[in-house]
Amino acid sequence: MKRWTRRSFLIRFLPAALGGWLSACRAALPPSPTPAPPTPTPLPSPAEIITAALEALRREDPEALWAILTPASRAMLSPEELRVLWRDTLNTASVQAVEIEPLTLIQEGKTAQARYRIRWKTALFGDLEAEGMMALRLLPEGWRVVWQDALLWPALGEGDRLRVEYIIPERANLYDREGQSLAVQGEWVEIGVVPGRIADEGLLLQRLARATGLPPETIRSRYVFGRPDWYMPILALPADRLAPFATDLEATPGVVLRPRSGRIYAGVAPQTVGVVGKIPAEALDQWRRRGYRGDEWVGRMGLEAWGEPYLAGTHGGRLFIQPRAENASPRLIAERPFTPGRSITTTLKRDLQAQVEEIFGDRTGAVVVMDPRNGDLLALVSKPAFDPNALLWPNSPPPPPGAFLNRATQGLYPPGSIFKIVVMAAALTHGFTAGSLFQDPGYWDGLGPGYRKWCWLQSGHGLVDLPTALTVSCNVAFYQIGFALYQQDPDLLPQMARAFGLGAPTGVQGVPEEAGLVPDAAWRARQGGRPWSVGDAVNMSIGQSDLLTTPLQIARMLAAVANGGVLYRPRLVGRIGPAPGQPEETFPPEVQGRLPVPEEALAAIRQGLLGVTTHPRGTATWVFRGMPFPVAGKTGTAETAPGRPPHAWFAAYAPADQPELVVVVIVEHGGQGSAVAAPLARQIFEAYYGLPRTPLPAPPAQEDR
Known part of the structure; x- marks a missing residue:
């Protein structure tokens, strides 16, 4: 006999019992109204x-x-x-x-x-x-x-389908201010090897190495894995550069020369001039909508990219309907002639650019050379760099990391003591005078003994007035100024920084740029965390805190100090050449604003800057000793990440009494500004004025911080 457990009883009989009880309850309730049939949704008309x-x-x-x-x-x-x-x-x-x-x-x-x-x-x-x-x-x-x-x-x-016959104009050229080429259309020769045709590999490698400058092992690695009948590209060279070797190469079994037209670069200012390249697959639709066939080489960076609408001209073509039926003639439905490309003349000075690049060497950093009278950019150096010609052909080695970044316009750096120019301007317009005195024992306890801050000169500068404080780069004097300005208004120093053009793009045409950062209480509130404090203002007073600038911004700022207070838009593009129906376009100097500083205050700042290179206590006097004209400038040593050397700055203009050239140098993690950046600036001034390059003495024991 089967025994029922309590659990099996509940499983078998409780649902039936509950069902009967629920049926009885429903019978006792009044009947529910019959729901109305749903209204059909009308179909779209x-x-x-x-x-x-x-x-x-x-x-x-x-x-x-x-x-x-x-x-x-x-x-x-x-x-x-x-x-x-x-x-x-x-x-x-x-x-x-x-x-x-x-x-x-x-x-x-x-x-x-x-x-x-x-x-x-x-x-x-x-x-x-x-x-x-x-x-x-x-x-x-x-x-x-x-x-x-x-x-x-x-x-x-x-x-039926649409079809276009394209008419593509030749790409126009890029020139420097004197008409020297920066990027032109020219003749290239691609050098290749067919392995199966080699008769004397030693002779082939010898001649190719002499022509290309590549080591024989590199040349061999570029063809050794090819099949006997394959054409293996080695390198492409401009036709004029290959010309002295062409006869020998043509007579060498296994070598094949293939001429073709293409872009040829002067090899200077690569991040600024830019480079052309193939249209990437992911952007093909966008370029075809712009009227491109899709296999053109287009500007990929720098002036080549910015100037694409000018340099490339306007494609012409004929639009057909291509019938599906075989042997049916296409029907023309539209056509338009092409418009030639228009050349771009820059403000750069090619020979100077090449000299500055050679002076800067293989350091990492940037140089800006500007005319303070109109904002013209004469040289923009960014290192590491790359060879734009090498990028155009197969088997070119990859450029070093960071080579495509234009550090002159996109590099973001704390300005260090360069920023003391702005702090001095704020001081002179908010209660301080050129005769204001500051005592520097080598440290400052204004935030309390537990927050002591040091001067870069541990023995201190003693009693200094404001221009002398700028000349000797006295941190303690500027700590006191930053503290006092904060007590008046926490926004005074950030406002003056922005009035000097920091924290915003300069508006330069032709190359990308970064805006930088001028931190303040509102910015800190947006970031979250601790609020803006007097300690932040004190750190900013020597160009540290979260302050970030570009070398181009520093050059424009110093140019305004030099020229009497005018902030010019930095000018890189001088003019666009004419084309049929399109006249030449020129870009005259453009005034963007004026420094909110009276002339007597600017004169005091210029006095302090002149002292940097001429006063016995100036932080760069030893560098500029013997210069045939006076130079005014400011050293800077900007602290970076803990454990890494600081950035070395020097910003200067010359001649100090009639400024016509501004030079800004930054060497990333280079060390002291006076020992590293200032000597490079001197050599750049010598190059510009055609002076012999002067051997520099060893730096003194202590340099500007």
Whole structure:
């Protein structure tokens, strides 16, 4: 006999008992009202479907159009096929915008036809306009659109496609201010090897090494794994550079020379001049919409990228409808002539640029050389750099890390003691005078004995006035100024920094730049964490804290001090050459503002800067001893990450009595500004003025901090 446990009883009988009890309860309740049948949702009208379809055409939304096609249309054209077809059609015609206007709708039973006007705004052919017809069918699920290739463009028959014959102008040249080339179209020769044709490998390697400058083992590594009949590229050289070796190479079995036209760079200022390159696959659609065929070499960085609309000119071409039927003649529907490229003349001085690059050597950092009278940029150096010619051809070695960054305009650095110029300006406009005195025992306890701050000169500078404090770069004097300014208004120092052009882009044309950072209480509040304090202001007074600047900003700032207070937009592009129907464009000097500092205050600052290189206690006097003209400048040593050497700064203008040249040098983690950056600046001044390069004495035991 089967025994029932309590659990099995509950499982078998409790649900039935509960069901009976619930049925009794429901019987005792009043009957529920019968729910009303749901109201059917009305199907969209033909006009609504047409509106949705035309909107999909206007928005270039093939997925939305595919969703309202008839089932038969969807069966013959997948969403991906429609997307590709749509994309290729619009790319081919370089369509940049679509405009659609509905005209009429005619409905007859279960069919409808809508007439509309479509306008393509294209980069290559201007505006193209046509009238189209869209067919609809009423199906059980509602009105649906019948796919026709004419929905891509009204003049297309089934299977027809658009085709373009491009006319591509030659790329225009980039020049320096004196008409010397920076980037030009020229003749290259690609050198290759067919391994199976080599008769004397030793002779081949000897001649190729002499022509290319590459080690024989490097040359051999570029062809050794090729099949006997393969052409293996080794290197490409400008035709004029290869010319002395061409006869020997042509007579060497296994060597093949292939001439071709292409971009040739002077090899200076690569981050500023930029480089051309192939259109990347992920950007191909965008470039084709701009009227490009897709296999052109286009500006990828620097002036080559910024000046693309000028240098490349405007492509010309003819737009055809290519019928599907074999042997059918294409039908021309639009054409436009090309516009030649327009040359760009920069403010750079090619010979000076090359000299400055040679002086700076293989250090990491940047140099800016500017004319303070108009903002012209004469040289922009950024290291490490790269060889733009090498990037254009296969087998080129990769550039060093960071080589594409233009440190002159994009490098962000704490300015260190260079910033004392701004602090002095704030002091002279808020209660201090040139005669204000500061006692420097080598340290400052203004924040309390537990927060003692040191001067870079441990013995202290003693009693100094304000210009002398700038000359000797007395930290203690500037700690006191930063503290006092904060007591007046925590925003005084940040406001003056911004008035000197820091914390915002300079507006230079042609190259990317960073804005830098001028921190203040509002910025700190946005970051979270502790609030802005007097300690932050004191640190900022010697160019530290979270303050970040670019070498270009420092150059513009110093140029304004030198020229009497005018902030010029740094000028890199001097003019754009003419083209048919387009006159030459010039870019005159542009005044962006004035320093909010009276002339007597600027005179006191200039006095302090002159003392840096001439006063017996000046931090760079030993560097500029014997110069035939006076130089005014400021050393800076900017602390960086713990355990790493500081950045070495020097910013100067000359002649001090009639300024016509500003030089800013920063050497990343280079050490002391006076020992490292200032000597380089002197050599740059000597190069500009055609002076012999002076051997420099050893630095003194202590240098500017």
